[in-house]
Amino acid sequence: xxxxxxxxxxxxxxxxxxxxxxxxxxxxxxxxxxxxxxxxxxxxxxxxxxxxxxxxxxxxxxxxxxxxxxxxxxxxxxxxxxxxxxxxxxxxxxxxxxxxxxxxxxxxxxxxxxxxxxxxxxxxxxxxxxxxxxxxxxxxxxxxxxxxxxxxxxxxxxxxxxxxxxxxxxxxxxxxxxxxxxxxxxxxxxxxxxxxxxxxxxxxxxxxxxxxxxxxxxxxxxxxxxxxxxxxxxxxxxxxxxxxxxxxxxxxxxxxxxxxxxxxxxxxxxxxxxxxxxxxxxxxxxxxxxxxxxxxxxxxxxxxxxxxxxxxxxxxxxxxxxxx
Ligand code: CP
Numbered sequence: 508x509x510x511x512x513x514x515x516x517x518x519x520x521x522x523x524x525x526x527x528x529x530x531x532x533x534x535x536x537x538x539x540x541x542x543x544x545x546x547x548x549x550x551x552x553x554x555x556x557x558x559x560x561x562x563x564x565x566x567x568x569x570x571x572x573x574x575x576x577x578x579x580x581x582x583x584x585x586x587x588x589x590x591x592x593x594x595x596x597x598x599x600x601x602x603x604x605x606x607x608x609x610x611x612x613x614x615x616x617x618x619x620x621x622x623x624x625x626x627x628x629x630x631x632x633x634x635x636x637x638x639x640x641x642x643x644x645x646x647x648x649x650x651x652x653x654x655x656x657x658x659x660x661x662x663x664x665x666x667x668x669x670x671x672x673x674x675x676x677x678x679x680x681x682x683x684x685x686x687x688x689x690x691x692x693x694x695x696x697x698x699x700x701x702x703x704x705x706x707x708x709x710x711x712x713x714x715x716x717x718x719x720x721x722x723x724x725x726x727x728x729x730x731x732x733x734x735x736x737x738x739x740x741x742x743x744x745x746x747x748x749x750x751x752x753x754x755x756x757x758x759x760x761x762x763x764x765x766x767x768x769x770x771x772x773x774x775x776x777x778x779x780x781x782x783x784x785x786x787x788x789x790x791x792x793x794x795x796x797x798x799x800x801x802x803x804x805x806x807x808x809x810x811x812x813x814x815x816x817x818x819x820x821x822x823x824x825x826x827x828x829x830x831x
Contacts, residue, residue, distance in 0.1 A: 513635055522824035523635045523644045524817050526653040527694040535698055539663045541816035542809070548585060549811055558819050559588035562619040566592040567609070568647065569600070569625045574783050574807055575647050575657070579622045582814035588619075610634055620645065620818065628652035628687075640828055643821035645814075651687050657782050658691035660813040662699060664806050665737055668778055672696070676703040678731050678773070679722075681741030681763060681790060682712045684752075688782045689741055693720045707731030708741075708763060711752045728763050735773040740765055740781045740790045756789045765791040770800065778802050 514530070516522045521534070548556055564583045568576050576592065583590035593613070595601075600609060610621070620643045623631045628650030635644040648654040662672075669675055677696055683689045683706045696704050697720070706713055707725040718724060725731030732738060743759065753759045770779065779791070779801045787793050796803060 513632065516824040517827070518825055520824050521817070521820045522826075523631075523646075524655055524821060525631050525635060525644065525646045527655045527658050527691050527698065528653070530698065532698050532700070535659070535662070535695060538659055538813065538816050538820065539666060541820060542659075542663055542812040545585075545812040545815040545819075546809070548815070549808070554585050555587055556585065557587045559583070559586035559822055562586075562588045562822060563617070564588045564590045564620040564622065564818065565613055565618050566590065566622045566647075567595070567613075567624070568592070569595050569623075569630075570648065572624055572647070574810060575624065575654075578807065578810035579645075579647060579656075579814050579818075582811050582818060583622075585811065586815055586819055588818075591618075606630065606633070607637060610637060614638060614642065618642065619822065622647050622818075624648045626650055640826040643818075643824065645817060645821065648687055651685055651690070653691045654687040654782075655691050655695075656810070656814055656817055657688050658695040659817070660806055660810045661688075661692055661739065661780060661782070662695045663809050663813055664780065664802055665778065667805075667809075668802065669736055672699040672701050675701050675736045676705070676734060677701055677737040677739065678705045678707055678725075678735040679739045679741065680707040680728065680731065680765065682743045682752075683708055683717060683741065684712045684714050685744035686741050689739075690720075692739060693717075693722055697721050705731050705735070709753065709759075728765075728769060729772055732765075732769060732772040735777055737778045737780065738765065738770075738773055740779070740785075742782070742784060742786060743789060756786075760789050764789065765795050767792065767794045767798065770795055770798075776800070780806060783807070 514523050622645045624647040630649045631646035679689050704722040705725055706722050781803050
């Protein structure tokens with residue numbers, strides 16, 4: 508079964524959301540359009556719509572998270588779902604329970620959706636292959652593989668400011684090698700027709716085969732930034748580095764840190780983005796992170812509407828189960 512088959516029901520509607528790879532432009536635009544309609548909900552006095560009333564959503568975060576976990580939880584609550592966030596540190600996982608047994612036991616509580624973050628690439632796909640037909644699985648980040656809702660909130664943020672994707676040059680800067688965000692963003696930006704996608708970073712942090720995804724490699728930040736419309740800075744994923752990928756944080760910042768001076772090489776209205784968490788003084792200076800071109804906190808806000816869109820769309824899938 509292909510990744511596309513696993514994600515979509517027989518009518519081509521979203522069932523699981525595991526990766527951007529294989530999804531078409533119309534579906535990505537439909538997620539953004541649906542998120543647009545939910546953005547106004549988050550600005551109302553009563554920030555709720557009854558779309559998922561009676562549904563139960565379980566957040567399973569086997570890795571740390573601030574933005575993704577809280578925005579998924581808020582999104583579920585704003586859709587009126589019942590939402591549980593399992594604390595993995597105090598769960599039976601610490602007693603040796605397998606991932607599949609954890610899923611089977613929570614499934615026995617008649618839940619409707621799992622939102623999963625896991626350190627292992629492929630964990631969300633694995634769960635999606637084993638759950639009952641009515642259950643949806645949303646990937647909230649798996650290893651180095653994919654972080655599809657992050658990519659969607661990023662392209663949604665870009666579309667708000669620069670809607671003509673075909674005219675854009677986007678520079679993705681930093682630790683591409685260990686980044687699930689970069690991989691999902693490249694797929695989303697390509698599918699949406701972005702003119703030029705650059706990946707910029709030291710040789711040790713750019714996978715040699717990344718050009719097969721249709722990007723241009725730059726190992727010099729100044730040339731990588733020149734005339735860019737959008738700059739996406741990535742975090743140095745030290746928890747995934749087993750060896751000396753960079754000489755030191757100080758040297759990395761000197762060569763690849765985004766400073767106010769370097770930002771002037773991009774277009775004057777270039778957007779500065781970062782999925783978070785930021786390492787200030789390593790990936791970028793505070794003047795840039797907090798400056799007028801930064802949309803970093805807008806990305807966080809948009810995460811709620813995008814996650815509301817993905818969860819509500821997935822809950823409309825046809826499970827193939829017919830009433831007896
Ligand atoms: N962008 C992102 O995934 O942040 P968290 O790790 O805080 O969820």
